[in-house]
Amino acid sequence: MCEFFAHRGPGRPGIAVFLNAGDPPLATLPDLAAMLDESQVDCLELAVPFPGSATDGPVVRASARRALAGGATFRRVLDAVSSVRPGLRRLRIALLTDWSHTVRGTAPADFAAAVRDAGCDGLLLHGVPPRLRAAHYEAVRRAELPLVTTCYAVSGPDAVAEAADLASAYVYLVAHYGRSGTAAALDRDRLGAVLGTLRSTASAPLAVGFGIRTADDIARVEALGADAAVVGSAGVARIERAGLLGRDPVKELHSFVQGLRAPVRTRTGRPEEGIETHDRP
Template identity: 30%
Template sequence: MTTRIDSRFAALKAEGRSALVTFVMAGDPGYETSLAILKALPDAGADVIELGMPFSDPMADGPPIQAAGLRALKGGQTLRKTLDLVAAFRQGDRDTPIVLMGYYNPIYIYGVDRFLKDALDAGVDGLIVVDLPPEEDAELCLPALRAGLNFIRLATPTTDDRRLPTVLGNTSGFVYYVSVTGITGVATPDFDAVATAVARIKRHTELPVAVGFGVKTTEHARAVAEGADGVVVGSALVEAVRTTLDADGRATEKTVSTVTELVSSLAAGVRAARAIAAE
């Protein structure tokens, strides 16, 4: 079964360029603003959207994404409302792939079978669940794959050649390479090391490799895109939301446009890498 994720990466490969994968937190700072941001991302240049599922104990996330999740939870965001966001987005966009990213606890509480059915009905294409290792694939990964969802796994700088085949075993859609050790949005990646790591992963899989953690600027996006199939940006986008909020943490007239302007700039960096590669 070919998913929207498979189709989008295949189309971009035919174009000769990398994907811009944008992460935003569902419900941050409120449902309506979150939906407005979501709807605006494709026209701003996002090729794939990762939508964060807010959770109270996000152990892999740095301060910006933690804060975004807490803002969303404070605003009443739930997993059901996150699926509603996707369904609302799908009313106007049937093509842009959406990946839900987060932790297993909310899915477990919701109920795996119910969650998978509701996610498919809403228009979700894939899942990234950062606290379920391959040894726990029977919990969610295998049921998700059987249901027709991509299950995207993370590889890190500490994932050596002995561990990598296990990580890749049931991975589909793309591989998410974490370019730095530690939490999101803190360090800037070593771009030469990233290119080397991507090449190593590609020796083990035919899947596209997208690189995230620490990509903040147009220049970062261009540097990563020169060696990867996708560039993932998250912390910079949720920080763009935060910097526009009023004193009570509510959205302002600048919130959506500030995010989309940054996405457009990042997209320009990704597309510039194609131009460099073509010379």
């Protein structure tokens, strides 16, 4: 079983980058994944695109529409992952799938086996009806496919406990309620308290997402107790920008992810103590 965020440490939290498979086109995935691997990104959270997500903002929704228009189906996404996974050294791929659009109608065991056999390192199941969760989670466990679970900073104790108990890849803690790409203020006290609760029971790493755009944001959630940060809309926006300007999307995203490992500055302009600033080769 592949460990997620294995290279994290003090001053070097893990980083997961979210993208919709097919935006940029799937033919770009080999170069894109190689770039993320070489840039010491720990995880590519790769979504099989689906329309009308209630939790995504306009940037991610537009990305999903582009990917779907380009023909990014579940089978094509798995084939693309299968072709790139053997060449990766450190980058893990966590596949995000929506139950209604992608999973419904497929036997849980068959679905989990297909994701595993394609070479995905983990799976995040989105929107599974409560009555079917046990069957799907059991199928994922039997397939020995690490599971990403989610909860919110405002989730109740039972939801937080379930996320901690079931996670075998990582727990994705959503920093605030709303749609991705929104800029709600970070409630540090609440987020820190939930991270502390998760830390006491979870065996998997803890990753925080929503509103994470910069190296400073990543350092803040690490200081609250997170092992990693998930960067979504900000990176997806750079892909959109590359398309609008006719630029290479891999180079555009490379420039963005380099900034995520930039030295964190204090108000005096000096590097923050305890933050590693020379971790790229």
